Each structure stands twice: as C-alpha cells, then as structure tokens.
Amino acid sequence: MHRYGDEVGAIGRALHGPGDLDVLLDRARGARVVLIGEASHGTHEFYEWRAALTRRLIAELGFSFVAVEGDWPDCARVDAAIRGAVRPRAALVEYERWPTWMWANEETVDFAEWLRAYNARHDNAVGFHGLDVYSLWESMREILVWLREHEPDLVPVALRAYHCFEPYGEDPNAYAYATRFVPHSCEDQVVRMLIELRGADLGVWQNAEVVAGAEHYYRAMIEGGARSWNVRDRHMDATLGRLLDHYGRHARAVVWAHNTHVGDGRATDQSRHGEVTLGELARDRFGAGEVVLVGLGTHRGTVVAGRAWGAPMEVMGVPPARPGSIEDVLHAEAPPEALFVFPPLGERPDLLVDEVPHRAIGVVYKPERDRWANYTPSALGDRYDAFVWIDETRALRPLHPLHIDTREPETYPSGV
Known part of the structure; x- marks a missing residue:
C-alpha cells in the first residue's frame, strides 16, 4: 500500500x-x-x-x-x-x-x-474562442478580408505587414531563422498595424494581436529556452482578459x-x-x-x-x-x-x-x-x-x- x-x-x-x-x-x-x-x-x-x-x-x-x-x-x-x-x-x-x-x-x-x-x-x-498564437498567416488574411469590406483606407498598412512575411512562404521556421541570422524582422510593420487596428471590431483586433504575438513567438522560438513558452502563455492570458472585457463586467470564462x-x-x-x-x-x-x-x-x-x-x-x-x-x-x-x-x-x-x-x-x-x-x-x-x-x-x-x-x-x- x-x-x-x-x-x-x-x-x-x-x-x-x-x-x-x-x-x-x-x-x-x-x-x-x-x-x-x-x-x-x-x-x-x-x-x-x-x-x-x-x-x-x-x-x-x-x-x-x-x-x-x-x-x-x-x-x-x-x-x-x-x-x-x-x-x-x-x-x-x-x-x-x-x-x-x-x-x-x-x-x-x-x-x-x-x-x-x-x-x-x-x-x-x-x-x-481560440486563445493561441500560431495562426500568423491565417490571421493576416482574415484582417485583409475584413478591412477591404469595412475599412478600406487601412488596407495599405495591413498589406505592408503581409508583404513583409510573404518571402517566407508561410513557413514560421524560415521566418524565425531569418530573424536570427539576418538583421531583419517584420516587427515594426506589425506594431504599426496593431496600433491602427486597436479598438476595431473584436475579431479583427484579436487577429492583429495574434499576428503580433506570433511574430514575437517565432523570433523567441529560435533562441530556445523559456522565452517562447512565456510569449505564448502571456498571449493566451491577455486574450482571455480581452474576451472577458468584451463580454462585460459580469462575464465568466471556462x-x-x-x-x-x-x-x-x-x-x-x-x-x-x-x-x-x-x-x-x-x-x-x-x-x-x-x-x-x-x-x-x-x-x-x-x-x-x-x-x-x-x-x-x-x-x-x-x-x-x-x-x-x-x-x-x-x-x-x-x-x-x-x-x-x-x-x-x-x-x-x-x-x-x-x-x-x-x-x-x-x-x-x-x-x-x-x-x-x-x-x-x-x-x-x-x-x-x-x-x-x-x-x-x-x-x-x-x-x-x-x-x-x-x-x-x-x-x-x-x-x-
């Protein structure tokens, strides 16, 4: 026993x-x-x-x-x-x-x-709802579709971010390695897009947060250690908080x-x-x-x-x-x-x-x-x-x- x-x-x-x-x-x-x-x-x-x-x-x-x-x-x-x-x-x-x-x-x-x-x-x-951070390219496409229908004036700022990622063929490892060995990242373009979309419809704003989180995650991933894990869990925590705010003061989440x-x-x-x-x-x-x-x-x-x-x-x-x-x-x-x-x-x-x-x-x-x-x-x-x-x-x-x-x-x- x-x-x-x-x-x-x-x-x-x-x-x-x-x-x-x-x-x-x-x-x-x-x-x-x-x-x-x-x-x-x-x-x-x-x-x-x-x-x-x-x-x-x-x-x-x-x-x-x-x-x-x-x-x-x-x-x-x-x-x-x-x-x-x-x-x-x-x-x-x-x-x-x-x-x-x-x-x-x-x-x-x-x-x-x-x-x-x-x-x-x-x-x-x-x-x-999804909390995770992996859908960089899917979220970029969702942003562009929404902007073309609802905010066409903001399409150029999203396109700049999209075109920055385009050379990597939707391969996160290719992007991660590029940021490690070449002095280049898409962080500035993503941050500018996020600033422009902050406060927009929850779906498009969250997709922009996903793109920002994913870009950060893939750069951290190549370094190894705890940093990429923490980027991901902190993104999920922030998304949970954003959803609770969206649902209102008395909202409760599973x-x-x-x-x-x-x-x-x-x-x-x-x-x-x-x-x-x-x-x-x-x-x-x-x-x-x-x-x-x-x-x-x-x-x-x-x-x-x-x-x-x-x-x-x-x-x-x-x-x-x-x-x-x-x-x-x-x-x-x-x-x-x-x-x-x-x-x-x-x-x-x-x-x-x-x-x-x-x-x-x-x-x-x-x-x-x-x-x-x-x-x-x-x-x-x-x-x-x-x-x-x-x-x-x-x-x-x-x-x-x-x-x-x-x-x-x-x-x-x-x-x-």
Whole structure:
C-alpha cells in the first residue's frame, strides 16, 4: 500500500456521472474563470468529462464563453456555427493545421452541438474562442478580408505587414531563422498595424494581436529556452482578459487547455526553468479566489498523438504510469474514476504538498520513452484546485483519418 493510501480516500470521491461534480460546482460558484486541463490532447475521457463540467458551468452558473488552446480563426468558425450559421461538424472538419485531432474530433462536435442547441434557447449566446498564437498567416488574411469590406483606407498598412512575411512562404521556421541570422524582422510593420487596428471590431483586433504575438513567438522560438513558452502563455492570458472585457463586467470564462498551461507553474519545475503558465497568470490577474484550476490524469490506455511534429496521427498505447508517480498512487488507491477537490486553506495531506512526478503527454509522444520523458515534479494541491482521475482511458475519435498502432511498448528496463 502507498503511504498516501488513507489520504486518497479522505479527499477523493467516486465519479459515476455529471451529478457527482456537485462539489466542484460549489467551488466554482464564486469564480470568474475556471480552467480545465487534460494530461494529453488525444484522450476521449478528458474531453468527455471536461465537456460535462463545462455544460454544468454554463447551464447552472451562467458562464459566458469557452476559450480553448486553439487558433482564433479556426475557433471563430466554430463560434459562428454554435450561433446558428452552419453545423459545428462543418466548421470543425476545416481544422487543417497539425495537430488537427485536437479540435477536429467527435467529442468536440458533440459539445459544440450542445452549445448550438443551448444558444438557440437563450438570448445571450455562449461563445467559443481560440486563445493561441500560431495562426500568423491565417490571421493576416482574415484582417485583409475584413478591412477591404469595412475599412478600406487601412488596407495599405495591413498589406505592408503581409508583404513583409510573404518571402517566407508561410513557413514560421524560415521566418524565425531569418530573424536570427539576418538583421531583419517584420516587427515594426506589425506594431504599426496593431496600433491602427486597436479598438476595431473584436475579431479583427484579436487577429492583429495574434499576428503580433506570433511574430514575437517565432523570433523567441529560435533562441530556445523559456522565452517562447512565456510569449505564448502571456498571449493566451491577455486574450482571455480581452474576451472577458468584451463580454462585460459580469462575464465568466471556462478555459480548456493542457495541464501544463492550466496548472500553476510555481508548483512544478516549470517555474525553476523560468516558465510561467496560464493558470499562474490567471491567479495573479484575477486573484486565487476568483480562479479554479482543474487538472486531469490517467494511469494507462490509448491516446492519439504523433511520433514527431507534423507526423501522421496514430492511436498509441499509453503504458502504466511510472512507479511512485501521482498516477501510480491513484491507480492503487483511488476509484477507477474519481474527483478530488482540494481544501483551499488549512492543513493539507502530504499527497497535496509533496513534489510527486505527474505525467504530461504532448501532441508528440513516444510511448517507449514514457517512464523517463513525460513527468513533471508537482505539488498537486498547489498546482490545481481540483483533479479528475480516470484510471484507464481511450483515444478520442478524430474527424480525419488516422493510423492505428496500439501495441504496448516494451517495459523499461527490458524484461521488468
């Protein structure tokens, strides 16, 4: 038996259905922002439970919009769909930038259809928006289309920025390397465009902020280290603040992102590496009492991922968790599906304050390296306010074709 066995039973409860989330709804009742994580971008149960919690936050507590770790232009199509323009599947299948499965999946279709039906019955539509920074060229094109229709006098300033990026053939690496080895960047043109568009329609203004953030991100990326990570999470934090301002004084937001963004980085080695996280920034911006951070995790199963950046998506086996990890502890001591809502004040059990390895699976995943490559030391009770546990999980259902390979990787060391 793990030394944390009694503590797991004291703070956890079994999950059988959405009704068992009541205690988490009570914690979120006074919050302005609830950030819900996932230990991978390719797991059915993470999307399923995250959607179940979000539906209750919207229907029972009046949350205003969902903001996700996705690109603004792609999510704008989904936002239009849930307001009645087209069916959500048609909008989601248009996600073309790798990793497409992150949002182009049946689980997101199901949730978006629920949102569409909800909006049809209510006057104040719930929105769906992207927080991320990657869509430089897509956002530039969206800006030009909008300006030609609404503000033709401003087209030249946007075109100057667009033409500056044009030689790089929509290849962010080419632009990043150019800024490193040649004294040239498009920063000045982007800043001038941003100044001209500030205060414009939310969509075009946010696309301009994306272009500015992406330009900064790709320049930072080539330098390595924590800087590019921080550019991205600070951009997501600023976008979240902008959306809350747009929706009004009493707006409340649900955020969907990976655990590594949702969790407070100060409770992990991310902080020691100089990285800030969206969850940490949200606590600082709104106050810890206004923010609820929810992590998710699993012991074993299958997941959709790629073996390298841009590689074909596959269904891969997720091996049993590393001995001594939080996932190993919960596998031994917790119900197969469980909810943990952590005490906000007072004495906490060792399980919540000790630094324990905690698994994170990215869109690039190599199961054979799982035991030594995918764990972050974490003080669970400081990283999150609550944790959803699913012992065995399965891959989500992408809208686009995938490769199936669920062979269990060899244990390491061999034969153990």
